[in-house]
Amino acid sequence: MSTASLLLDPTGSAEGGSGPTLLRIATAGSVDDGKSTLIGRLLHDTKSVLADQLASVEAASRQRGWKGELADLALLTDGLRAEREQGITIDVAYRYFATATRSYVLADTPGHVQYTRNTVTGASTADVVTVLVDARNGVVEQTRRHLAIAGLLRVPHLVVALNKIDLVENPQQVHEEVVSQLEEIARTLSIADLRVVPVSALHGDNVVTPSEKTPWYTGPTLLDLLESFPGGQDLREGPFRLPVQLVIRPQQGAVDPAHVDYRGYAGLITSGSIAVGDEVGVAGSGRRTRVVGIDRGPESVDRAEAGIAVTLRLADDLDASRGDLIAGGDLPVTAESTTAVLCWLAEKPLVPGARVLVKHGTSTVQARVTALLEKLDIAALERVPAEQGELNDLVRVELAFAQPLPLEPYGASREGGSFIVIDPQSGTTLAAGMVGAELRA
Known part of the structure; x- marks a missing residue:
C-alpha cells in the first residue's frame, strides 16, 4: 500500500529536501460522479497540462462528438485503453501537479464497488481524501463506504466535493441537506475534519476559482482548501525502522572483495533517520x-x-535475516496474535478458521483467523456480529501467527501497523489489515 513518485520523495518535500511541501490526495466516489473530470479540471486550471497533451485530448473529444466548451477533461486521467473504451476508471492513476506554494500527488481511484481494493490502495498513504457526491443523487451507500474506509485508514482530512451542483433545481437546499447528512456520518465514524465544497467539475465552478453561480456559498474553493491543509506527516520524524530485505555477504559480489568480513543488512528506511554511531536493536x-x-x-x-x-x-553480528526489523529507540514488541480490522477485498468469503498468509513489512508468515468479532453495516453505519466477511466488508478479527511479528498499532504507525492478507494457494491479495484498529460506528 504505497504510492509511486517521480521527482517527489516520500518525506513530504520536493526532491533534495527543499521547495513546496508535498500533499498526497486520493479521490473516491460512486460511478459517474465525475472524479476523472474533476481531476482533469484541476490539472487544466492549474496549468499542469502540456500543450500537446491538451491538443491530443481535444482531438479525441471531437472524435467522440464532445459538445462542451473545453475538451473532455476526463480523458486526461483515464489512461488505460479499457478505461477510455468503457468510460470508467479501473485502476489507480497517479497524477502530479504543482502550484506556487506546494506539490501534489493525486490518486484517481475507481468508483465501482468491485474496485474498492484500489480505493484502499490510493487512500492508504493519502493526506487528504476527496469524496465526490453527485448533487442529484446525494449521499449513497458507496459514499458511506468510502468515508468509513478513509476514517478507518485515519486519513487526516476529508473533503466532499458536491459535484454537478449546476444540475439541481435548488442548489443551496441540496447543499445544506448533504452537509447535514455528512455531519451525522462524520460523528458516527469519529471523523474529525470533513469539509464540503459545492462544485461543477465540468464548468470549473469552485474548483480552482470561486463561482458567481453559487453566491450563497462563501467558503473556499477546492484548491484553496487543498492549499490550506498542513503537509503530510514527515516520516523522518518518526522512530527509526528498517525492515531487512537482504543480508549481504562478500561472496554475493555486492561489495569490494577486499572486505572479507563484510556483513550488511539491506532495506528501505520506512521511518526516522540513522547515523553512524547510533544505537539500534532487532x-x-x-x-x-x-x-x-x-x-x-x-x-x-x-x-x-x-x-x-x-x-x-x-558493530556486532546479530541474528537478523529477511523479515526482521532493525529499529532505534524503543523496540516494537513482537506478537504471536493480534486483533485487527480487515477490509475484505476478495469474492471468496472470510470465515473463522481460515488459513492465510500475512505480509507485514518484508516478512510473510502463515496465519489463522481465529475469530470474527464484528463488522460494519455500511447502510446503517452500525457494528453487527459477523459470521463471515463478504467482498468490501470491514471486519474486526483475531489473528494468530505461526511466527511472531513486530507489530505496532496502526494509530501510531501506518507502516508498522498495516499488513496484507494473501491466499496461500493462489497468491492473490485477500484483504488489507490494520493492527489494533476499531470499527467506528
Missing part, C-alpha cells in the same frame, strides 16, 4: 548494537533517512 531478540557504517549503493554515507534504501553495517 525487534524480537532485543539485542542491541551500534551502526558502524551506512552504504548507499557503492558509496558510504554518514546519515540516511526515511525513503532511502541503505545497507547497514553493525
Whole structure:
C-alpha cells in the first residue's frame, strides 16, 4: 500500500529536501460522479497540462462528438485503453501537479464497488481524501463506504466535493441537506475534519476559482482548501525502522572483495533517520548494537533517512535475516496474535478458521483467523456480529501467527501497523489489515 513518485520523495518535500511541501490526495466516489473530470479540471486550471497533451485530448473529444466548451477533461486521467473504451476508471492513476506554494500527488481511484481494493490502495498513504457526491443523487451507500474506509485508514482530512451542483433545481437546499447528512456520518465514524465544497467539475465552478453561480456559498474553493491543509506527516520524524530485505555477504559480489568480513543488512528506511554511531536493536531478540557504517549503493554515507534504501553495517553480528526489523529507540514488541480490522477485498468469503498468509513489512508468515468479532453495516453505519466477511466488508478479527511479528498499532504507525492478507494457494491479495484498529460506528 504505497504510492509511486517521480521527482517527489516520500518525506513530504520536493526532491533534495527543499521547495513546496508535498500533499498526497486520493479521490473516491460512486460511478459517474465525475472524479476523472474533476481531476482533469484541476490539472487544466492549474496549468499542469502540456500543450500537446491538451491538443491530443481535444482531438479525441471531437472524435467522440464532445459538445462542451473545453475538451473532455476526463480523458486526461483515464489512461488505460479499457478505461477510455468503457468510460470508467479501473485502476489507480497517479497524477502530479504543482502550484506556487506546494506539490501534489493525486490518486484517481475507481468508483465501482468491485474496485474498492484500489480505493484502499490510493487512500492508504493519502493526506487528504476527496469524496465526490453527485448533487442529484446525494449521499449513497458507496459514499458511506468510502468515508468509513478513509476514517478507518485515519486519513487526516476529508473533503466532499458536491459535484454537478449546476444540475439541481435548488442548489443551496441540496447543499445544506448533504452537509447535514455528512455531519451525522462524520460523528458516527469519529471523523474529525470533513469539509464540503459545492462544485461543477465540468464548468470549473469552485474548483480552482470561486463561482458567481453559487453566491450563497462563501467558503473556499477546492484548491484553496487543498492549499490550506498542513503537509503530510514527515516520516523522518518518526522512530527509526528498517525492515531487512537482504543480508549481504562478500561472496554475493555486492561489495569490494577486499572486505572479507563484510556483513550488511539491506532495506528501505520506512521511518526516522540513522547515523553512524547510533544505537539500534532487532525487534524480537532485543539485542542491541551500534551502526558502524551506512552504504548507499557503492558509496558510504554518514546519515540516511526515511525513503532511502541503505545497507547497514553493525558493530556486532546479530541474528537478523529477511523479515526482521532493525529499529532505534524503543523496540516494537513482537506478537504471536493480534486483533485487527480487515477490509475484505476478495469474492471468496472470510470465515473463522481460515488459513492465510500475512505480509507485514518484508516478512510473510502463515496465519489463522481465529475469530470474527464484528463488522460494519455500511447502510446503517452500525457494528453487527459477523459470521463471515463478504467482498468490501470491514471486519474486526483475531489473528494468530505461526511466527511472531513486530507489530505496532496502526494509530501510531501506518507502516508498522498495516499488513496484507494473501491466499496461500493462489497468491492473490485477500484483504488489507490494520493492527489494533476499531470499527467506528
